[in-house]
Amino acid sequence: MDKGLTGEMKIVEEPRKPLAMHPKKFAMWLFMATVMMLFASLTSAYIVREAEGNWLYFELPSLFYYTSVVIVVSSITMQLAYFAAKKDQVERIKSMLVITALLGLLFLVGQFMAWGQLVRDSIYLVGNPSGSFLYVLTGLHGLHIISAVVFLLITLNSAFKLRTNSRNMAQIEMCTTYWHFLGALWIYLFIFLTINR
Secondary structure: OOHHHHHHHOOOOOOOOOOOOOOHHHHHHHHHHHHHHHHHHHHHHHHHHHOOOOOOOOOOOOOOHHHHHHHHHHHHHHHHHHHHHHHOOOOHHHHHHHHHHHHHHHHOOOOOOHHHHHOOOOOOOOOHHHHHHHHHHHHHHHHHHHHHHHHHHHHHHHHHHHOOOOOOOOHHHHHHHHHHHEEEEEEEEHHHHHOOO
């Protein structure tokens, strides 16, 4: 091989593309990580406080079982709305988002009624720490569900204005991710509270 050629051979690497994420998606993931840390710290505090004694043991409201089914079904309808958006099925997007929002509201009503069951069993926010933790955990989760229902309604409005389709998936993708996250969070809380009775 010619010495002139070998001396000038260079390996040229293509420049690496930076990892990019939609800024709103990044903010949402950051927010969900914060929420996860909040609930992880609360459930850890629950375990520590329970070990200290003076802990009232009681049955969870039976409505929690029904609301758990509602939140799982709502995740299915939310996923169906997402699939419909990928296929540009506008009417199906709307109907699945409406059903998901209604199931979200049903979940909230069920949780509120479960609090009524607690009051009838003389379990209050102020009193024994076990009751206080239950109200705080379910109440904070309920507040996040309210924010998710608002997000759902905004996404539904976009669907009615024909802004949600296979070429514009960011909003419905974020809404779906957040809804599944809150559904999984409730199942975690429900199992945690059932085990730590």
